[in-house]
Amino acid sequence: MPRVIACAEAEATSLAQCVADIADFGLDPRDPASVDHAGRALARLGNNRDFLGDLMLGELAARSRDEGPEGAEAYGPQVLMLSRPADNFFIRANIWPGAGDHALRASGRAAFQYDLPHDHNFHFVTLGYFGPGYWSDYYEYDYAEVAGWTGEPADLRFHERSRLAQGKVMHYRAHRDVHLQLPADSLSVSLNVMHTGGAQGWLDQYRFDLGTKRIAGMLGRGSSEAFLRIAVGLGGAEAADLAHRFGQSHPSDRLRLCAWDALADAQADAGARDVLWARAERAGSVLVAREAAARRALLSA
Secondary structure, eight states: OOEEOOOOOOOOOOHHHHHHHHHHHOOOTTOHHHHHHHHHHHHHHHTOSSHHHHHHHHHHHHTSTTTSOTTOOOBOSSEEEOSOOBTTEEEEEEEEOBTTOHHHHHHOGGGGTTTOOBOOSSOEEEEEEESSOOEEEEEEOOGGGOOOOTTOBOOOEEEEEEEOOBTOEEEEOTTTEEEEEEOBSSOEEEEEEEEOOTTGGGSOEEEEETTTTEEEEEEOOOHHHHHHHHHHHTTOHHHHHHHHHHHHHOSOHHHHHHHHHHHHHTOSSHHHHHHHHHHHHTSSOHHHHHHHHHHHHHHHO
8 A cells, every 4th residue: 555654844845945855865666755845845744734725716816827827727627736846846736625515516536536446557656635635445456467458467466544634644555555545535636746757658557457466457548549540440550550560560569559549540441450459469468468359359249
């Protein structure tokens, strides 16, 4: 489960100081001392009980992202970006509606990623900033032991159910920690230090079936996959050739599968798709072979 970082910080700092403190020390998720330093910096920001409300009020008053407080240039109904990327991290706030809140009733639990067992393809440090905090059922698994095909056993190991209480700091470890989030008892807010890296977009993130302890599918598909599907769908020979080459040899198994999916969608009939997926089964990827076999089974059902 995510590692709890012990923090006994009495000082309250600004958002700018928090960013500077982390940037000056550096953030290396492989180094516990570096992660703990980021956690303590986040805890000091959490002691500042006014900064987030002031920032949100300033944004509302400005009525424009471009005119709002610096660092609040991108936000949505649940996520508020607090800082621009600095080195290999950024800071954000997440808003978690409670079980009885109108936003949750109107939008549904899935809109806030509740009831979705998943891992992450990035490290992050999180702090309970406001409210009682969302609940999570915590699991672990071995990322290196799975290929990622739908239905693959993942050997999920349950640890506990707990919540991100105010002042609690945790390190969610990429490709290791799995959680099923449940609504907070009432409106809550968390602050996150998000680690970023150039390879992150090519690292897989999964959702899981807790009943069977298997992979239920992939999350977080990237723009390259969308572009490839659109290009092949438009019918150009060059796009089809690129998809064939990606399907056979791209370093990312996920993009390989996307290429075969795009090519299959462009086929006129089930017979042609079956021939294509038979080729995909022999393309040299365990992930693609398993998914191709599943798609062929659906075609013959």
